[in-house]
Amino acid sequence: MSRKVTDKAVGNQPARHAHVIIVGSGFSGLGLAIRLTQQGRTDYLVLERGSDVGGTWRDNTYPGAACDVPSQLYSYSFALNPEWTRSFSKQPEIQRYIQGVADKYGVRDHHIFDCEMTGARWNAADARWEIQTSQGAFTADILVSAVGALCEPNLPDIKGINDFQGEIFHSARWNHDSDLTGKRVAVIGTGASAIQIVPSIAAKVAHLDVYQRTAPWLLPRVDREYLAPEKFALKRIPALRGLYRAGIYAARETQVVGLAKFPPAMLALEAIARAKLLAEVRDPELRRKVTPNFRIGCKRMLISNEYYPALSRDNVDVVTDGIKEIRANSVVTKDGVEREVDAIIVATGFHVTDSPVYDTVAGRDGRTLAEVFDAIGQQGYKGSAIHNYPNMFFMLGPNVGLGHTSMVFMIESQINYIADAVAQFDARGLRTVEVRKDVQDEFNADLQRKLQGAVWSTGGCASWYLDKHGNNTTLWPDFTFRFRSLLEKFDVSAYETTTAPVAQAV
Numbered sequence: 006m007s008r009k010v011t012d013k014a015v016g017n018q019p020a021r022h023a024h025v026i027i028v029g030s031g032f033s034g035l036g037l038a039i040r041l042t043q044q045g046r047t048d049y050l051v052l053e054r055g056s057d058v059g060g061t062w063r064d065n066t067y068p069g070a071a072c073d074v075p076s077q078l079y080s081y082s083f084a085l086n087p088e089w090t091r092s093f094s095k096q097p098e099i100q101r102y103i104q105g106v107a108d109k110y111g112v113r114d115h116h117i118f119d120c121e122m123t124g125a126r127w128n129a130a131d132a133r134w135e136i137q138t139s140q141g142a143f144t145a146d147i148l149v150s151a152v153g154a155l156c157e158p159n160l161p162d163i164k165g166i167n168d169f170q171g172e173i174f175h176s177a178r179w180n181h182d183s184d185l186t187g188k189r190v191a192v193i194g195t196g197a198s199a200i201q202i203v204p205s206i207a208a209k210v211a212h213l214d215v216y217q218r219t220a221p222w223l224l225p226r227v228d229r230e231y232l233a234p235e236k237f238a239l240k241r242i243p244a245l246r247g248l249y250r251a252g253i254y255a256a257r258e259t260q261v262v263g264l265a266k267f268p269p270a271m272l273a274l275e276a277i278a279r280a281k282l283l284a285e286v287r288d289p290e291l292r293r294k295v296t297p298n299f300r301i302g303c304k305r306m307l308i309s310n311e312y313y314p315a316l317s318r319d320n321v322d323v324v325t326d327g328i329k330e331i332r333a334n335s336v337v338t339k340d341g342v343e344r345e346v347d348a349i350i351v352a353t354g355f356h357v358t359d360s361p362v363y364d365t366v367a368g369r370d371g372r373t374l375a376e377v378f379d380a381i382g383q384q385g386y387k388g389s390a391i392h393n394y395p396n397m398f399f400m401l402g403p404n405v406g407l408g409h410t411s412m413v414f415m416i417e418s419q420i421n422y423i424a425d426a427v428a429q430f431d432a433r434g435l436r437t438v439e440v441r442k443d444v445q446d447e448f449n450a451d452l453q454r455k456l457q458g459a460v461w462s463t464g465g466c467a468s469w470y471l472d473k474h475g476n477n478t479t480l481w482p483d484f485t486f487r488f489r490s491l492l493e494k495f496d497v498s499a500y501e502t503t504t505a506p507v508a509q510a511v
Contacts, residue, residue: 020142024048031060033400034151054121068205070096151400194352204311257410285313303464383478395439422492
């Protein structure tokens with residue numbers, strides 16, 4: 006039975022109480038909120054630090070921002086979008102889709118926007134989570150972290166970066182009041198966002214320096230606008246949308262064989278990438294600079310038809326010497342060369358294995374997630390639960406990431422699992438539920454065995470997939486349909502549980 010959201014006093018501060026509190030409203034948090042609503046629940050809240058739903062797709066509004074997963078696959082299975090205009094959608098279109106889904110399923114009333122979680126601590130006496138936010142205190146019987154991996158910008162630790170006198174901003178915090186026209190601009194980083202930003206600004210800036218630490222592998226972006234008859238058919242025939250989705254899913258899933266099971270199978274993709282590099286970069290010196298020194302797939306594979314041509318422009322330089330320091334109006338590399346710039350765009354990605362959020366969540370023994378992960382690395386169970394954190398579940402937790410297909414598929418698998426966990430929690434009259442240490446250890450040992458032979462471990466690169474212990478705590482090393490099968494139902498036997506005390510008759 007659904008429980009109403011109520012008020013309860015915690016210490017001297019009033020706190021709002023909900024049976025379930027979800028932190029974050031990107032694809033994962035919003036999807037779980039929709040599922041809980043479909044179960045007939047009214048006893049949950051979503052705390053979202055932004056002013057709207059969308060998460061990554063709300064925040065990343067830089068020029069050229071687009072998805073590298075085909076549109077038909079990058080959506081909820083229960084809300085296939087008939088309005089996609091092209092095969093790979095751009096950021097505004099994805100954000101409109103997410104907003105539309107939130108409206109369609111009527112979950113905005115359960116959201117508290119502009120509400121950032123600043124701390125969460127397990128209260129064993131009350132078997133509740135005490136949550137501090139920018140809008141006051143909350144308590145919850147069950148806490149779900151849906152903050153995502155790509156939410157905390159990673160700012161480089163470069164001497165003098167805070168002394169720069171020009172414009173400087175991270176790609177995920179794009180300053181739309183800044184006009185880069187005719188300016189000398191530096192882009193630090195050559196990852197997924199940089200390869201979209203560089204072509205978008207190269208023609209209008211006076212000069213562009215692209216600071217590259219590691220050259221990425223690029224594959225062709227087979228992107229096109231849907232033809233008018235195709236748009237009509239996709240809008241009018243739901244089965245066609247499902248057919249497109251199934252075909253794309255099957256094609257993408259075959260990449261797992263090369264990535265995780267038999268890396269030599271990636272040689273075909275590498276041959277395509279090398280041919281693309283040879284055809285699009287005619288200058289031998291530039292080609293040498295942008296040729297990767299690791300096997301394809303070891304780091305995230307990127308797709309672009311515009312990046313290499315942009316680097317070949319007369320007003321663009323690729324700088325491979327490391328940055329020594331940043332001065333008031335310039336960037337100095339380790340070879341002593343000083344390059345004057347008016348603006349710096351930081352495209353250095355996000356805190357993935359060291360998210361600041363980990364410092365804010367304290368578990369049963371008082372240790373924060375950061376302290377636990379620092380000691381043993383990021384380990385969880387099915388990416389959805391972590392020992393020492395009772396009554397807490399994680400969307401996009403350890404080893405749920407992918408290098409080949411849509412994260413929305415993984416998110417929906419976790420929604421199935423966590424929604425069933427909440428249902429069983431209530432049906433069984435549970436007070437606490439915590440994944441067993443031995444179960445978590447066995448699960449992670451199996452994961453790491455599978456990862457040992459994967460290209461992410463053997464491909465000769467250092468990537469954000471690996472934590473400081475050298476373990477890949479980010480990616481799922483198997484077919485995604487196997488992950489879906491593992492999370493079909495909540496396996497309560499893998500958890501230590503306690504039941505709520507039965508009220509005594511007076």
